[in-house]
Structures are given as C-alpha cells and as structure tokens.
Amino acid sequence: MKYQFRKLNFWIVFGADLLLLVAAHLLAYVIRFDGAVPQEQRANIFAVLGFLLPAKLILFHLFGLYRGMWRYTSLADLLNILKACVVSGFITLGGILLLNRFEGFSRSVFVLDALLTFLFIAGFRISLRLSCQSAFCLPFLRDDVSKRQRRKRLLIIGAGDAAEKVTREINDNKALPYMVAGFLDDHSAKIGQQIHGIPVLGPIADLSEYVFKTKAQEVLIAIPSASRDQMQRIVELCRGCDIPFKTLPGLGELISDRVSIKAIRDVSYKDLLGRPPVRLELEQIGEILAGKTVLVTGAGGSIGSELCRQIFRFQPSTLILMDASEQNLYQIEMELLHEYGFKNYVAVLGKVQDKDLLVSLFSHYRPTVVFHAAAYKHVPMVEGNPWEGVYKISLPPSG
Numbered sequence: 001m002k003y004q005f006r007k008l009n010f011w012i013v014f015g016a017d018l019l020l021l022v023a024a025h026l027l028a029y030v031i032r033f034d035g036a037v038p039q040e041q042r043a044n045i046f047a048v049l050g051f052l053l054p055a056k057l058i059l060f061h062l063f064g065l066y067r068g069m070w071r072y073t074s075l076a077d078l079l080n081i082l083k084a085c086v087v088s089g090f091i092t093l094g095g096i097l098l099l100n101r102f103e104g105f106s107r108s109v110f111v112l113d114a115l116l117t118f119l120f121i122a123g124f125r126i127s128l129r130l131s132c133q134s135a136f137c138l139p140f141l142r143d144d145v146s147k148r149q150r151r152k153r154l155l156i157i158g159a160g161d162a163a164e165k166v167t168r169e170i171n172d173n174k175a176l177p178y179m180v181a182g183f184l185d186d187h188s189a190k191i192g193q194q195i196h197g198i199p200v201l202g203p204i205a206d207l208s209e210y211v212f213k214t215k216a217q218e219v220l221i222a223i224p225s226a227s228r229d230q231m232q233r234i235v236e237l238c239r240g241c242d243i244p245f246k247t248l249p250g251l252g253e254l255i256s257d258r259v260s261i262k263a264i265r266d267v268s269y270k271d272l273l274g275r276p277p278v279r280l281e282l283e284q285i286g287e288i289l290a291g292k293t294v295l296v297t298g299a300g301g302s303i304g305s306e307l308c309r310q311i312f313r314f315q316p317s318t319l320i321l322m323d324a325s326e327q328n329l330y331q332i333e334m335e336l337l338h339e340y341g342f343k344n345y346v347a348v349l350g351k352v353q354d355k356d357l358l359v360s361l362f363s364h365y366r367p368t369v370v371f372h373a374a375a376y377k378h379v380p381m382v383e384g385n386p387w388e389g390v391y392k393i394s395l396p397p398s399g
Contacts, residue, residue, distance in 0.1 A: 004272045008065060008103070012134075012260070012313055013124075013128075014057075014066065015132060016124060017057070017060065017121060018053065018057070020117075020121060020124060020369070021052075021053055021056055021057075021117060022049065022053070023120065024113055024116035024117045024119075024120050025048070025049060025113050025116075026045065027047065027112075028109045028110070028112035028116055029041060029045060029109055030114040031110045031112055032093050032106055032112060032354060034063065036177075041106070044105055044121075044398075045175070048092070048096075048105075048379050049257055051092070051095065052088070052113075053094055055083070055088055055091055055092065056085075056088045057116065058090050059084045059087055059091075060081075060084050060121075062084075062325065063080040063081075063083055063084040064080055064082060065077070065080060066168075067393060077125060078122050078125070079133055081121050081122050081125070082118055082122075085114045085115075085117045085118040085121075086114065088114070089110060089111070089113070089114035092110055092113075092204070093107070094112055096110075097322050097343075104119060108157040108183055108223070116204070134291055135136070145261075145293055149373045149387075150216040151176075151177050151178055151179045152177055152178050152218050153179055153181040153214060153215055153216050153217045154170075154178040154179065154180050154181060154206075154216065154217070154218050154220055155180075155181050155182055155184065155193075155210060155211060155214055155216035155219050155220070156182070156183045156184070156219075156222050157184050157185075157204055157219060157220065157221045157222060157223065157234055158178060158184075158185060158221065158222040158223040159183040159185035159187070159190045159193070159195060159200045160185075160213060160222070160223070162222045162223070163183055163195065163222040164195050164196070164229075166220070166222055166248070167180050167195055167196050167198065169301055171177075171196060178218075179212035180196075180198050181198075181215070181216050182198060182200070182201040182216075183195060183198065183199070183200040183201065183202055184200070184201055184203065184204045184206070184207060184210060185201060185203070185204065186203050186204050187261075188351060191203070201213075201214070202227060202234075204234060204237065207219070207234075207237045207238065207240075207241060208237070208240060208241050211243060216243065217243060217244075218243060218244045218245065219241065219243060219244070219245040219246070219248070220245070220246055220247070220248070221238070221245065221247040221248065222233075222247075222248050223248075224248050225362070231247075232391075247382045251388050261267055263319065272273070285314060286314050288315050288369060289314040289315075290314050290315050290316065291315065291317050291371060292316050292317060292320070292367075292368045292369055293309055293314065293316065293317055293318045293320065293366060293367045293368055293369075294316045294319050294320065294368075294369045294370075295320040295322060295361070295365070295367035295369070295370045295371070296311065296319070296320065296321060296370075296371045296390060297322045297352050297370070297371070297372050297374035298323055298372075298373040298374030298375060299321035299322055299323045299328075299329065299332055299373070300321075300323035300327075300328020300330075300331060300332050301323070301328065301373060301374075301375070303373045304323065304332075304371070304373035305328075305331075305332045305335075306313070306373070307371050307373060308321060308336060309330055309335075309336075309340070311371070312336060312340060312342040312345075317344065317367075318344055318345070318365065318367075319336075319342070319344060319345040319346070319348060320345070320346045320348060320361070321336075321345055321346065321347045321348065322348040322350065322352070322361070322374070323348075323349065323374075324349070324350065324351045324374070326349055329347055329349055330347075333345065333347050334399075335359060346365065349359060351374075352372075352374045355390055
C-alpha cells in the first residue's frame with residue numbers, strides 16, 4: 001500500500017471516492033424524506049458520516065479496491081465493491097443498533113446509502129475503464145499521445161469469436177498500433193450489430209467500398225476456419241484494395257482456442273492450399289532414412305531446406321547438403337549446426353549439371369537416398385550411372 005500513496009492516480013481516485021460516499025449518504029436522506037430532510041435528522045447526518053466514511057474507506061482497501069488497475073475494471077472488481085458495501089452497511093447498522101437502538105434514525109436511509117454507494121463507486125470505476133478505451137481518456141489515465149496518433153485504422157473481415165477477442169485485446173492495450181474501424185461478415189444476421197461498440201458494416205464482397213468509407217489502413221482476415229476457396233476469394237478482394245492485409249492462423253495453428261494479436265501474420269501460401277493434413281508413416285520413413293547416407297540437392301532452397309530440417313530427425317548417418325548458392329548452403333548448414341545441434345552433415349557447393357562433381361560425390365559418399373529438390377529437374381547421365389541403385393525422390397524445383 002505504501003507504493004500507492006506515492007501515486008497521483010491513487011489520491012485522485014481516493015478523493016473522488018470520498019466525495020461520492022458523502023454524496024451517496026446525503027442523497028439517501030433526500031430520497032427517504034422526499035427532499036425535505038427534518039431538522040432533527042440533519043444532525044444525524046454529520047454524526048454518522050464521521051464513523052461511516054472511515055469504515056467504508058478501510059473496507060474498500062481491505063477488499064482491494066485500491067490495488068487494481070482501473071483501466072481493467074472487471075466483474076471481479078464490481079463484486080468486491082458489492083461486498084464492501086454490504087459489509088459496511090451491516091457494520092453501520094450493527095453499530096447504531098448497539099449504541100442507541102436506532103432511536104431517532106431511519107433504517108431505510110442506511111439501506112439506500114449502501115445501494116447508492118455501490119452504484120456511485122461501481123459507476124465511477126466503469127467510467128474510468130470506458131474513458132481509457134475512448135478518445136476522451138482522462139488526463140491522469142492517458143497513454144502516450146504520440147503512440148495513440150500512430151495507430152492504424154484496422155478493418156476486420158469476420159465478426160466471430162476470433163474477431164471479438166482481437167478487438168478486446170486492442171481495446172485493452174493502447175500500446176498496440178491498431179484501432180478497429182469496423183467489421184465485415186457475410187452472415188446477414190450480424191450486419192448492423194456491434195462488437196464492443198464497433199459496427200458490423202456489411203458483406204465481405206463490399207470490402208473496397210468500406211475500406212474507402214472507414215479510411216482503413218490495413219485489413220485483418222479473422223476467420224481461422226475459412227476454407228481454401230473462401231480464403232482465395234478474400235485475398236483477391238484485399239489485393240484489389242491495394243492496402244496491406246494480414247490474417248490469423250488457421251485453427252490447426254491455434255492452441256486451446258487462444259486467439260491473440262500476437263498471432264497476426266501475413267497471408268502465406270499455406271492459407272491458400274486448403275488441403276487436409278497428411279499423416280506421415282513415420283516408421284516406414286525411419287526405415288528408409290535412419291543410419292543411411294542421404295543426399296539433398298537444392299538443400300538451400302525453400303523446399304530443400306525444409307527437407308533437411310525434417311530428415312535429420314530420423315538420424316541419418318550422413319546428410320549431404322548440395323546447392324549452387326553458397327549463401328543458401330551456408331544458412332542451412334549453420335541452422336542445422338547451431339539451432340538443432342546436428343553435426344553429421346557434409347556441405348557440397350555445386351550444380352547438379354556438373355557431371356564430374358556428381359561422379360565424385362557418389363563414388364566418395366555413396367548415398368542410398370536422394371531427394372532431388374534443385375531447380376533443375378533433369379540431371380545428367382554419365383558413365384557408370386551414379387543414380388543406379390539409389391532411392392531417388394524428385395520434387396518440384398525449390399527456386
């Protein structure tokens with residue numbers, strides 16, 4: 001608590017609570033006596049306030065009302081306010097009952113006081129949170145103005161659970177470089193509705209129109225369950241708008257349905273394939289690769305490098321990395337060595353069209369499995385065909 005005393009925010013909220021508690025008690029008398037408080041009751045007001053205010057403020061502290069971050073006020077905080085109001089009400093009623101058995105006091109005043117206290121304090125906390133989520137944030141709760149001004153207007157495609165969670169995270173964290181301008185969804189029942197106060201504007205087909213209307217600077221595809229055809233259609237619409245667009249990963253990439261702003265990424269070719277996952281027969285693959293000498297041509301390319309990452313897991317005796325690009329070859333070599341700790345590799349710089357190199361390589365290392373992922377589909381035939389007796393797998397050029 002001593003750290004709270006050093007913060008200006010604490011004293012501002014504490015002072016506001018004090019004023020609201022006084023206002024709640026006075027209003028309870030006004031309501032009880034229809035605006036005409038008898039003279040004898042006016043003396044009771046100040047007598048009770050001297051006991052009531054310290055009791056409520058102490059209980060507010062004990063129930064943790066000054067330890068939370070007001071910009072994140074939640075149902076749990078409102079429940080704590082309710083508990084504090086109920087307990088303080090019972091303590092006040094019990095104290096007066098013991099002192100003078102309520103002679104000259106109205107019991108209904110204290111019931112109204114507890115109810116108004118809850119409404120005032122809870123309403124104040126909620127207004128603080130709403131202020132933090134709006135452009136009219138109170139000065140003592142305001143984030144860095146420069147960060148707020150740099151935020152991009154984001155148009156979200158999809159108005160489901162994923163879109164709601166991303167929007168909530170953007171609203172709660174003003175450090176994020178986005179502000180949601182609206183949603184698009186093909187579900188007619190959702191059009192015209194709102195998510196966290198932000199409207200679902202219209203169908204996805206009208207994307208270009210709403211990009212112009214909302215002055216959106218970026219588009220987010222928030223439909224993790226989208227099929228290949230749906231994703232291709234949306235991507236074509238996004239490309240036609242000539243603004244950046246990103247997506248949330250597919251359902252297979254999300255763990256325990258935890259959608260986060262951190263998961264946003266560029267649309268990749270995987271999003272457009274839409275193929276069902278292929279279950280690999282790992283035992284049969286292990287029989288082919290384990291303890292064998294494996295050659296990968298085009299090992300530094302996109303397909304060849306991924307092959308190398310998968311092959312080393314089956315513990316080949318030697319993995320031969322062949323590529324015509326020295327830089328690409330060096331990158332996959334360093335990745336296998338430093339990231340995976342795999343040392344049983346040989347790097348060969350050269351082209352698959354080099355007949356002498358192929359003959360030398362096969363005669364020296366005698367690979368039993370070859371993954372041909374180089375950019376050249378056909379390899380030369382030479383005397384004493386080096387491919388004879390070799391398990392050869394050709395793949396599309398990795399370019």
